Amino acid sequence: MIRRFKNSNFILSLFLFTIMTAYIVFANDFNFTDSILKSAVLILLFVFLYNNYFIIEKLKFKKSSTQNNFSKNNNIYTTVMKSEFNHLHSEIFTNLNNHINNLNPSSFLSIYFIDLKRSSISIKESNNSSFEKKISLDNDIIKEIQKSKKRKIFKKNDNFAGWKKIVNKNDWSGAEILIGYPIIIDAEIIGFSLIYNEHFKDIENRDLKYFDSIINNYVQNMKFLKDFNNLFDDNSFNNRIFDYFKNFKLDIKVENLFKNIGTLFQQYFKYDRLIISICDINHEKLTVIYVDGKKDDIVKGAEFDINNSIYGESVLSNKSIIFNNAEMDINSHTRDKIFPIVSSPVRLNGKAIGSITIERMNYYKFEIHESLKLEKLSIALGKAFEWSNDFKLIENAAIHDGLTSLLNHNAFLNRLDQEIDRCSRFQTNLGLIMLDLDKFKKINDTYGHLYGDFILKEVGKIIKENVRTIDVVGRFGGEEFSVILVNTNVRDCIPLAKRIVEGINRKTFIFDGIATNLTISAGMSGYPSMSKESKELIKMADDAMYQTKKNGGNDVTIFQS
Template identity: 35%
Template sequence: MSSMANLKTFTRALTVFCLAVLFYFFIPDSLAHLSGLLKYILIIAIIVILMMYNQILGSLSAPQSSAGSDVPDGVPDAVTTQSSTHNLYENLKSLVISTAKSINPDCKSAIYVIDPGKQVFTLQAGKTSEFADSIPLSNTTVKKYINKPKKLHQKDNPNAWTELFFDQTWKGSECAIFSPVTLHGTLAGFVLIRVDHFTDATDREMGILKQLGEFVSFGLENLESLEKHILGEDSKSLILEIVSNLDFKSDAQNIFNQFKYLLRTFFKYDRLTVSLRKDTENRRKLDKGVSSIIKLADGEKDDFVEGSEFPTNGSLHGLPVVSRTSIHTTDWRQSHPNMARFRSSEPDEYAFQSVLASPIIIEGESRGSIVLERVDAQPFSSMDVNDLDLIGQVLGSALRWRYEYKKIYTNATHDGLSGLFNHQTFKERFSDEIQRAARFQQKMAVMIFDLDKFKKVNDTLGHQYGDYVIQTVSKILQDNVRAVDVVARYGGEEFAVILINTTAVMSNMVAQRIVDNIADYEFSMDGVDTRVTISGGMSEYPTHSENTKELIELADQAMYATKQKGGNGIIIHNKDEKTGEQVNPA
């Protein structure tokens, strides 16, 4: 009987009981024998009422099943699982569209997927007011451009353009690119990116946008793999919910923490350890992964915490990585007598017995392990083994997704040569920092640096040497500021630095240290040595201006004033003097 039916029965019984009590108090003394009988009946009724009340409390406080109020009666488990898969697919599409926007704010993007029944590409993501709802599979323009890096220009192909986009008034400067989406090597759709003016997107940005189709392809293949393993198993829908809520823009530790809660839900363990192989600086493939690093530790504490390293070979926690297979034992010391948990020198005070471990597969390669340990010999169930194998695959996919996103994001926001923020990202970060400084009433120092006589380096020593100088100077800049500060390659040999929550005067020491370290550095490549100096200018928010463009211009003017005085120095803009104030001139 449901809790609602119990409640109705209880209400009726309580009403009858109250009427009986009322009748009892009004029985005349002449009917004493009836009064005594009714008294016993009321005592029995009180016991029954209390039992019913206790049953009502139990039914109301009992946890709801997975088919409770959140899922209507008659809805199959597969439907709820498919819903989770659908949410993950929607998140994938949103991530791709937002990534394209972050790469180039002026672009408009859409995702098309093949509908075999209708023989068309159907619009899956993107505004219907800007993109066609469907495009025939026979469309010659799609066939021509989908696998080519070249752009489709509106002015050169007006008729083809109209087939892809709604009939609007076009300027003739618009262009578009296609990025194919594949599933198991077969065309499944494409990402279509449109820019209103071909000069608004550099060739490099267009090349990065071209990679978005690969990201969707990878996501679709992983979704298909998840569905094969999960469909029809209600308990596994939680895995999809966890993955669909992952933020691939955040750091990897956030992903590990999300999976920690998932593992806590699925398994009973005394210790959980997740580790990944560590790629060494040595470029030889065989040397990579000789050690592993712990990314997540939960449960019993020991000497091996997050960030600890251990040898992959010869360790129990490295065995799933090496063997690419799961481990299930109730006494690991007996089943693996020649191995240590992590290191041979570790103490024996943590005497775990039962162990379940699975490899983490990334790009078809065993890259890490998930290890569950119990202090007793209680075995893990066969369902536990299957569940951990699945979670290992899903975690590998999640880490790969984040890697792919990070690769695209880094290419879009960082300069390829120096590794610093590029010009566009610097402007966006500068605007964000201005807003933050205004909100907290803080000051900021803005620096513009330019290498002195850098053209001579390129002309006499070659462009490869010039690239080496740019990379070295970039590292010197980064090494001399805090992690919260912003460093960017502003132009060819020009750099920009924002020092957060500080004044220009307070930043003098940092700026001069940068100038001195570059001047003192012995640049040497292929046996050729040289010296390089740098000139800098500085402005301050909000003292000199509250406008980003003006602050950069003022710092730029101060930098040129430094060059006019011989270079190799730093000058702070002085609003009372056009030449500025020189600090520690060379």
């Protein structure tokens, strides 16, 4: 209707303009009154046409802006859906899924992206078939997440109708919980991450904080995929980078990250030597971790003072540098004569942690475009470092108890299964110790939970100090601890178990001016003499531990069938 009105205005203005032009051209009689009238009408017509022109231009601009915004969002969507990114995206999702599963095995995860027509969202990755493949953007739960632009929690008994359009389920208990996150890249929502659990009581506050952390990590990695796509204007160069990352794994070791990388550099750079070096923890020395080409005076493992080496220049400045036939005094590990060199920093979270340096010994100068290409490769490798580092940090948080830093319940169970599998393959033994503090509830009730937390941390340290480095220690839950004694017959574990019990008995725990003493009870079982199943071994050790408590505590008992 509005458009029709504006079109009518435009036609009317053209019609009036035609009539007035004809009147001016064909009216030969001249008088002062006619001249004033003609001028007034022409001025009004000009204003009318001028206004109409701006209305039309404004509509064009608005339409153009809308198309550009959609194009921007569409570009992000297209990028993350590209086939070249499938491996990296799958690896990122697998990482995300594993961390959530380690923390809360009863939670299910699904990732959705907004469709090109922007009317619905479609599933990209999921670890459970209960999630619907496509969800309308009009779904009230999705709209609520979209509106808030942050994490939202929905319980089934809340007044939301969209549950059945998200999770395909017939029998609802009313205790179900859904945690939704918008995936925001460059201020645009491109999709949603949904975490579903059958019962809201299975989600603790610490779970939510952890979910926040790993979803944010996922979003940052998705942003990198988008930026990565925009980084390279050379399709051939771009495809070679993707080929290099095809076998990339988040848990890859640093030394394996650079396997076969020489082939990539050789294709795009002419050089006599390629050196990749990484800083030590104090940011004082560089260690060469990869060398390709001339190796007569520099080999893998060589170290350089970061402040007194050409290889440290890009690290110190945190930017790419080019040296062409410069004379410099550097340390004895490198030659006095500096041939053409281009060096770019490898960054972790924006901070230079190493450098990639290319050298020529024929005085053929490096050009700016070569430095830019090396910078792009450095960014890609830096992101690989960042992914691996983030993976280790999140994995560490996922498998360790936040209070004692020991393995948490799920991680300990996984390790027990792994050790049993190893014992089975190599025909060896292991011992399992379950320990539980005696009368710990009284400590908590008398002195408070902060004092109780202090006790738990100190007990964890005592246990850790009394086992071998190859043994595995975990906080099984509450005031209960567990130890796997690797390659040890259960009878041979008794002295070590008694040492732990006696160490805790002798310890006086002092915190906030309060001193107390307590004891611990231990029970033991062994593989394969007692059982070959992890659950049975745990139950046996647990039963033996409770037998110790019945006998007065502060001792060790081996399971007796």
